[in-house]
Amino acid sequence: MGSKKYSIGIDFGTESGRTVLVDVATGEEVATSVYEYKDGVIDELLPHTNIKLDPDFALQNPADYIETIKVTIPAVLRESGVDPEDVIGLGTDFTACTMMPIDKEGTPLCMKEEWRNNPHAWVKIWKHHAAQPEANRLNEIARQRGEEFLSRYGGKISSEWLFPKIWQILDEAPEIYEASDRFIEGADWIVLQLVGQEKRNLCTAGYKAIWEKSTGYPSDDFFAALDPRLRHVVDDKLSREIYPLGERAGGLTRQMAEWTGLREATAVSIGNVDAHVSVPACTVTTPGRMVMIMGTSICHMVLGNEKKIVEGMCGVVEDGIIPGYFGFEAGQSCVGDHFAWLVERATPPEYHEEAKKRGWDLHQLLEERATKLKPGESGLLALDWWNGNRSILVDVDLTGMLLGATLATRAEEIYRALIEATAYGTRIIIETFEKSGVAVDELVACGGLPEKNKLLMQIYSDVTGREIRVAASSQTPALGSAMHGAVAAGKDAGGYESVFEAAKQMAHLKAEIYRPIPEHQAVYERLYREYLRLHDYFGRGENDVMKVLKRVKVEALRGKR
Amino acid sequence: MGSKKYSIGIDFGTESGRTVLVDVATGEEVATSVYEYKDGVIDELLPHTNIKLDPDFALQNPADYIETIKVTIPAVLRESGVDPEDVIGLGTDFTACTMMPIDKEGTPLCMKEEWRNNPHAWVKIWKHHAAQPEANRLNEIARQRGEEFLSRYGGKISSEWLFPKIWQILDEAPEIYEASDRFIEGADWIVLQLVGQEKRNLCTAGYKAIWEKSTGYPSDDFFAALDPRLRHVVDDKLSREIYPLGERAGGLTRQMAEWTGLREATAVSIGNVDAHVSVPACTVTTPGRMVMIMGTSICHMVLGNEKKIVEGMCGVVEDGIIPGYFGFEAGQSCVGDHFAWLVERATPPEYHEEAKKRGWDLHQLLEERATKLKPGESGLLALDWWNGNRSILVDVDLTGMLLGATLATRAEEIYRALIEATAYGTRIIIETFEKSGVAVDELVACGGLPEKNKLLMQIYSDVTGREIRVAASSQTPALGSAMHGAVAAGKDAGGYESVFEAAKQMAHLKAEIYRPIPEHQAVYERLYREYLRLHDYFGRGENDVMKVLKRVKVEALRGKR
Numbered sequence A, B: 001m002g003s004k005k006y007s008i009g010i011d012f013g014t015e016s017g018r019t020v021l022v023d024v025a026t027g028e029e030v031a032t033s034v035y036e037y038k039d040g041v042i043d044e045l046l047p048h049t050n051i052k053l054d055p056d057f058a059l060q061n062p063a064d065y066i067e068t069i070k071v072t073i074p075a076v077l078r079e080s081g082v083d084p085e086d087v088i089g090l091g092t093d094f095t096a097c098t099m100m101p102i103d104k105e106g107t108p109l110c111m112k113e114e115w116r117n118n119p120h121a122w123v124k125i126w127k128h129h130a131a132q133p134e135a136n137r138l139n140e141i142a143r144q145r146g147e148e149f150l151s152r153y154g155g156k157i158s159s160e161w162l163f164p165k166i167w168q169i170l171d172e173a174p175e176i177y178e179a180s181d182r183f184i185e186g187a188d189w190i191v192l193q194l195v196g197q198e199k200r201n202l203c204t205a206g207y208k209a210i211w212e213k214s215t216g217y218p219s220d221d222f223f224a225a226l227d228p229r230l231r232h233v234v235d236d237k238l239s240r241e242i243y244p245l246g247e248r249a250g251g252l253t254r255q256m257a258e259w260t261g262l263r264e265a266t267a268v269s270i271g272n273v274d275a276h277v278s279v280p281a282c283t284v285t286t287p288g289r290m291v292m293i294m295g296t297s298i299c300h301m302v303l304g305n306e307k308k309i310v311e312g313m314c315g316v317v318e319d320g321i322i323p324g325y326f327g328f329e330a331g332q333s334c335v336g337d338h339f340a341w342l343v344e345r346a347t348p349p350e351y352h353e354e355a356k357k358r359g360w361d362l363h364q365l366l367e368e369r370a371t372k373l374k375p376g377e378s379g380l381l382a383l384d385w386w387n388g389n390r391s392i393l394v395d396v397d398l399t400g401m402l403l404g405a406t407l408a409t410r411a412e413e414i415y416r417a418l419i420e421a422t423a424y425g426t427r428i429i430i431e432t433f434e435k436s437g438v439a440v441d442e443l444v445a446c447g448g449l450p451e452k453n454k455l456l457m458q459i460y461s462d463v464t465g466r467e468i469r470v471a472a473s474s475q476t477p478a479l480g481s482a483m484h485g486a487v488a489a490g491k492d493a494g495g496y497e498s499v500f501e502a503a504k505q506m507a508h509l510k511a512e513i514y515r516p517i518p519e520h521q522a523v524y525e526r527l528y529r530e531y532l533r534l535h536d537y538f539g540r541g542e543n544d545v546m547k548v549l550k551r552v553k554v555e556a557l558r559g560k561r
Helices: A063-080 A132-144 A148-153 A162-172 A174-179 A186-195 A202-208 A220-226 A233-237 A254-260 A274-281 A336-345 A349-358 A362-371 A411-435 A448-452 A454-464 A476-489 A499-506 A518-539 A545-560 B063-080 B132-144 B148-153 B162-172 B174-179 B186-195 B202-208 B220-226 B233-237 B254-260 B274-281 B336-345 B349-358 B362-371 B411-435 B448-452 B454-464 B476-489 B499-506 B518-539 B545-560
Strands: A006-012 A016-023 A029-036 A087-094 A099-102 A182-185 A248-251 A267-269 A288-294 A298-304 A315-318 A326-332 A381-383 A400-405 A440-446 A468-471 A509-514 B006-012 B016-023 B029-036 B087-094 B099-102 B182-185 B248-251 B267-269 B288-294 B298-304 B315-318 B326-332 B381-383 B400-405 B440-446 B468-471 B509-514
Touching: A006 A063, A006 A186, A006 A476, A016 A063, A016 A476, A029 A063, A063 A186, A063 A254, A087 A186, A087 A274, A087 A476, A099 A162, A099 A174, A099 A186, A132 A148, A132 A162, A132 A220, A148 A315, A162 A174, A162 A182, A162 A220, A162 A233, A182 A186, A186 A202, A186 A248, A186 A267, A202 A315, A220 A233, A248 A476, A267 A476, A274 A288, A274 A298, A274 A326, A274 A476, A274 A499, A288 A411, A288 A448, A298 A411, A326 A411, A336 A362, A336 A411, A349 A362, A349 B349, A362 A411, A362 A454, A381 A411, A381 A518, A400 A411, A400 A518, A400 B545, A411 A440, A411 A454, A411 A518, A440 A448, A440 A454, A448 A454, A448 A468, A454 A468, A454 A509, A454 A518, A476 A499, A518 B545, A545 B400, A545 B518, B006 B063, B006 B186, B006 B476, B016 B063, B016 B476, B029 B063, B063 B186, B063 B254, B087 B186, B087 B274, B087 B476, B099 B162, B099 B174, B099 B186, B132 B148, B132 B162, B132 B220, B148 B315, B162 B174, B162 B182, B162 B220, B162 B233, B182 B186, B186 B202, B186 B248, B186 B267, B202 B315, B220 B233, B248 B476, B267 B476, B274 B288, B274 B298, B274 B326, B274 B476, B274 B499, B288 B411, B288 B448, B298 B411, B326 B411, B336 B362, B336 B411, B349 B362, B362 B411, B362 B454, B381 B411, B381 B518, B400 B411, B400 B518, B411 B440, B411 B454, B411 B518, B440 B448, B440 B454, B448 B454, B448 B468, B454 B468, B454 B509, B454 B518, B476 B499
Parallel strands: A006 A087, A087 A267, A288 A440, A440 A468, B006 B087, B087 B267, B288 B440, B440 B468
Antiparallel strands: A006 A016, A016 A029, A099 A182, A248 A267, A288 A298, A298 A326, A315 A326, A381 A400, A400 B400, A468 A509, B006 B016, B016 B029, B099 B182, B248 B267, B288 B298, B298 B326, B315 B326, B381 B400, B468 B509
């Protein structure tokens, strides 16, 4: 021993896999390698075929995950010059629910000649939305039966989650359902590949498969009520053995050691989910501080000592983020996406030209101009529902609203109003947690947005009245995975006994702190009250105009075909 | 006699004056000439000075009016080759309220050395909005006193009208108030110049100066309640002699004959207002058909047999449009301006490039794309209040709203939603008239928009459920003025006895008729109900968020200075 120890984290994302090699003692990210998936997100044609996918399908090729491992681990070893003997652990995280049917040997059906041409044999990734009819039926039946689990998920099981996806396979491709030995999350499949054993993780089970520590899965009767053929879906196609986060799943197989250059039997941790594994990488391992993973959307993660039912949260899972705590998740479906919409769809040419002249991104220009505006100066107020509302209304049929426009309204004013609207949305989430007894004293941000947009961070601080700190790492999921790898390795091998200790040494925040500016807070207090009133008016059924418009739209499009 | 007879109409607009020479027998427009005002709208610096104007000032130079006459009448005579002996009459119309202080001889104070550097000596045109404080006080006092006249003007006297403007002069430049012998509308000043006699017209008196045929002006007590110095404003600074439309004001002076090339003593009609004089030029001289003058805004004009109080109308004036009828006026403050906002402020570069490639106006491209959408397909609904709401809410503090936006929302969808919103606004006006007993069976459109945008016309027909016809002339104000010139000349001179006869011969509609499409009507019926609900929710005080936002905005801007 004596020499420095390292851990590797791999973050399997939507378009690529990202691997980081980290100094276990300090969390320093020594080397990084990214592999862009060759088949990316498959949403038009099945690879190497002319088979067209139905709308809302979003698939991946599991070969891309293996390729990520084969390419990026050798790359970080090479780049860093680290001796593989000093790499004590390996952790992984995945998007979720990202699921696939596999055979007895763990081979995805899509990799088998006979099933290759069936879209349902492939990996359905998180944003596969084609199981909405099944999700709707599932929710209705669960409501009718008074299933208690609904309250743990904001009253609704998302079409993105495991059982709607399985049910869609049964509905549309019963032969695939039949042929599959098991359905498995990508998060667990990749661990199965790494260590040769299936060890299903608690995080996806809890947040995506309606499992909880004390009661397990929903009853067989519930599944039978969905479809008699689903009565034994858990025992037939899943597993009731669920493993806690941070545990050692096993040691790296010889095959994997050959492919990667790592030592055989290197400790590999139980699988994890990108958002959840980011929490300890943001230094958060205890209640009171909410982590916001800010990108195209926002995930809000916070820990609590007790199980609480919080309106419109995405889920509460015991041990789901950090062992010993209830992990609460909420979310906003459209944040960075909002600003991108404005930039792409509603910003006139002179802004594009000006940005180009300065060698800037258009977001940068809009941010610079919006920064010159005072809170309230635009006269605008928006409802940030361009992509529906996840928390706390859990309603995909809500749509965006902009109010207060005049003939003088300019793009940077709309830009600022959209930022403010998403900040109000976050404040509602925070207040809903606090009302339910889950404390949110401070905010820690990570993801792409905080580094790109200081104005946004200041507005979030002003609107929520809370200090915000930012994670030091720009790749918190991969760092979090490496931390879990170090925990799987254990203290004796030079790693850590728990994620708490790992976080203390390996996770860091930037020095910069965003603090609420009192004059801004006072203005936003008034505007927030107006937002709240419109939020409830349009979002809670008093005026269902958004839904009427959606219905009329669907009918208009149907008439057009 | 025997040879063809002609009449000249001059339309004094906001940026230019337009003169048309018309065949009296057929209405054929034989020649047209436009003079762009040298000083245009003066809203930054007083001409030839460094004197900066306060915000919301909008002035003109009366020298531009004289220049219009000197340039355009010779031009149309030259172009047509018509013998001045065959020009039997001359009519004029003006924007209103467009007013100025003059001395005993009728010379505008701004043309006098001693007053030239005082902004209040100049012509305040219709869109001079700096008298808003005076308008607010006037309305409050009128309400407190229970002045009956308020009900004739939708409950509010506009800051654009005569008495707020006079009062602003008294407030801010009492020396100008003192020095002025009279205040006069541009419509009457130009007639004074043409015939050498002051003959104030009934139209501006009725619609802009709170005058009515049966009761005259408000009482001296009312004016004294505004300011003791205003007690005798009518007798001191105006006149109680009001002349009906279509009458002969007098004959052309020798000086004017010299300048124009017309015969001395050519009949000149009483002054008129651009929107009002357009009504007979649209063939409308009886109740039942509403004229819509469609441009940056819409003026809605309709005739009735009885005085009715209609919510939110701009005014009802007996004989105010056509002798023998009550003339009703309503309006939407922002129509073409809406679309211009979208084009200039919220349409991305690729649309501009595509339009350029096709050699099109961007409006054309958006119209073409919006035409491909079905009613309801965009999923959008807007409140057309980017510039406040004139009728029926009479509230400049209302602001625009767009609802139903998604990440897929495109510019042409917003374009169509804005058109639809203005159509709903027109439908509310129509229904409000009908509820009050003023029939609106059919619509006749004129102005710039109907010729440019067929989609808009079809949507207005679909939304209102009414047939729409379009005036044959693209310059209805000038044509209407020429018609009044022919009436002033009289039948014996080859003209007409009344505007009714003139309209029968000289005014025409295009053959094309827009008819409601039943399937579209059905969809718009549903959307209109939603519009109506939001209109009342935001417009009638249930949710005052637009006003709160305006207050916060004003405070933010104040804090910034």
